[in-house]
Amino acid sequence: MDTVKSLYELHDIEQYYDGRKVLNIDTLTLDENQIVGFFGPNGSGKSTLFSLLSFIDKQSHGEIEFNGISNKKLDQEMRQSVVIVPQNPYLLKRTVYENIAYGLKLRKQRDNLKEKVMEALTLVGLDSSFINRKWSQLSGGEAQRVALAARLILKPKVLILDEPTSGVDTNSAQLIKEAILIAKQKYNTTIFISSHDHNWLNHICDRRIALFQGNLVESGSVNLLFAPWEKDSEGNLVKVFLDSQRLTIPSTSEKKRDSVMMVNSDNITICRENCDDMKNENTLIGEVQTIRQQSSNEFLLIEFSIGGVSFNSKITREEMKEQTLLPGDKIHVNIDVDEVCWI
Numbered sequence: 001m002d003t004v005k006s007l008y009e010l011h012d013i014e015q016y017y018d019g020r021k022v023l024n025i026d027t028l029t030l031d032e033n034q035i036v037g038f039f040g041p042n043g044s045g046k047s048t049l050f051s052l053l054s055f056i057d058k059q060s061h062g063e064i065e066f067n068g069i070s071n072k073k074l075d076q077e078m079r080q081s082v083v084i085v086p087q088n089p090y091l092l093k094r095t096v097y098e099n100i101a102y103g104l105k106l107r108k109q110r111d112n113l114k115e116k117v118m119e120a121l122t123l124v125g126l127d128s129s130f131i132n133r134k135w136s137q138l139s140g141g142e143a144q145r146v147a148l149a150a151r152l153i154l155k156p157k158v159l160i161l162d163e164p165t166s167g168v169d170t171n172s173a174q175l176i177k178e179a180i181l182i183a184k185q186k187y188n189t190t191i192f193i194s195s196h197d198h199n200w201l202n203h204i205c206d207r208r209i210a211l212f213q214g215n216l217v218e219s220g221s222v223n224l225l226f227a228p229w230e231k232d233s234e235g236n237l238v239k240v241f242l243d244s245q246r247l248t249i250p251s252t253s254e255k256k257r258d259s260v261m262m263v264n265s266d267n268i269t270i271c272r273e274n275c276d277d278m279k280n281e282n283t284l285i286g287e288v289q290t291i292r293q294q295s296s297n298e299f300l301l302i303e304f305s306i307g308g309v310s311f312n313s314k315i316t317r318e319e320m321k322e323q324t325l326l327p328g329d330k331i332h333v334n335i336d337v338d339e340v341c342w343i
């Protein structure tokens, strides 16, 4: 029987710079036609991973397959089907037209070039008056959108955007978001994005992956709790859920109100019956959504929501027998606030 391959399959990836390991990924599969958001603090390895996924660099160790073929054996056409807009995109010191048309010219695809440039320009929310502007006559947000248009014109199979919203105005960030969504729909492009604007990224992506110190922590077993956070009078950060429940995180200096909290499912305890022993002022009430079997067979992954925010926790089969959880059940939830980290 044929097995369906993912677009990318990464195994045992290690990347070293000057003898220092900066990326360490056991397994990662990435499917077609998804928008995948990569979250992580500065230096966590997002750009390094993107340089491997875009075939700019080769891994120090491990295997990367793209469409079932090792990245060491890809032909030029396959390599060119993946394009990246780097963190500080470089524009040619020419007009907007020349910048956007450049990639197609390089690939000797000159048919209907002007129309294609116009289409790409429109996609990123710029009108025809920009065509003859010089690179130096653009705002930061406009320059970023021209760089994006210069990739979109290639109708890539994979588009990688490293911090596309850094230093851009809110309007440009919104237009970039719309262009990305259209590219996904119109060209079936698979899109990987990193951004420190966590809310922007969270709203746009189908799948979320967090990197921490070069290691992958996917939201399958890691829970991400996004901003905004309130500060109470004692300086604690407080998450106020839509149903008015509150989770208080004791103050420390590393946390900011726009931070994303990361907590592993192992550090969330749930209980349906006889829960008096676990209750404290930070205990929340959640509602069970789904119950999944973990591949290890030993644990069940319980997905539940608190005020519309999804979380997951693991329980053993023994605990499941005692608690007999079903979708729709109300549960008590304790998040171990000493074990959370922040990105």
Ligand SMILES: Nc1ncnc2c1ncn2[C@@H]1O[C@H](COP(=O)(O)OP(=O)(O)OP(=O)(O)O)[C@@H](O)[C@H]1O
Pocket: 017, 018, 022, 040, 041, 042, 043, 044, 045, 046, 047, 048, 049
């Ligand atoms: N060319 C290089 N030479 C040496 N070290 C590097 C190089 N590129 C990245 N690093 C190091 O690798 C680690 C991962 O960096 P990377 O740029 O991938 O992180 P990042 O998550 O993209 O960070 P940021 O959010 O700040 O862009 C960092 O410690 C960085 O200093």
